[in-house]
Amino acid sequence: MAAPDLVNISGLMDDAKCFAFVRQHRWPEGVCCPGCGSSAVIRDGCDDTQPHRQRYRCKACAGRFDDLTGTVLAGHHQPLRVWVLCLYFMGLNLSNRQIAGELGLTVSDVQAMTEQLRAGLVAKTPAVKLQDEVEIDEVYVVAGHKGQPKEVAKRGGSGAAASWQARRAEARWRRTSHPSSA
Numbered sequence: 227m228a229a230p231d232l233v234n235i236s237g238l239m240d241d242a243k244c245f246a247f248v249r250q251h252r253w254p255e256g257v258c259c260p261g262c263g264s265s266a267v268i269r270d271g272c273d274d275t276q277p278h279r280q281r282y283r284c285k286a287c288a289g290r291f292d293d294l295t296g297t298v299l300a301g302h303h304q305p306l307r308v309w310v311l312c313l314y315f316m317g318l319n320l321s322n323r324q325i326a327g328e329l330g331l332t333v334s335d336v337q338a339m340t341e342q343l344r345a346g347l348v349a350k351t352p353a354v355k356l357q358d359e360v361e362i363d364e365v366y367v368v369a370g371h372k373g374q375p376k377e378v379a380k381r382g383g384s385g386a387a388a389s390w391q392a393r394r395a396e397a398r399w400r401r402t403s404h405p406s407s408a
């Protein structure tokens with residue numbers, strides 16, 4: 227007996243329900259503005275290319291946003307239904323390879339998606355902006371150039387390492403806080 231054709235499950239998904247799922251997951255208490263947190267929000271039509279993607283306007287800060295604004299689902303080339311299915315398969319403990327097979331994606335695509343989904347559907351903190359001196363956590367330094375004294379001289383030897391240590395002591399992370407406009 228021939229095996230049945232593989233069901234293209236993402237083709238069976240309902241876009242309207244996927245967006246409803248995101249809204250429910252994101253705003254269980256009702257829609258609120260990602261900019262200022264106000265729930266004084268009115269609907270403002272739908273996305274031009276995705277008719278189920280609701281747009282909103284905040285009456286408190288006049289900010290505009292939609293169902294996906296500020297989530298890992300925004301600005302990706304995969305349709306929302308693929309993300310929702312990916313979440314579902316993750317809940318079933320499928321491996322990235324299995325999920326890739328189900329969704330017809332590459333393992334590396336799925337790996338990127340599952341990493342982002344594990345970090346949370348909604349990005350809670352704004353991206354960290356770095357300024358001034360920035361310290362990188364791990365640095366790999368070649369331990370020695372045994373038998374290659376010229377190479378040691380060229381690299382600056384222990385003197386360079388010492389000055390790097392001194393600079394490291396001064397270096398620090400600096401996070402800029404985004405001023406609240408509320």
Ligand SMILES: [Zn+2]
Pocket residue numbers: 259260261262263264284285286287288289
């Ligand atoms: Zn607002």
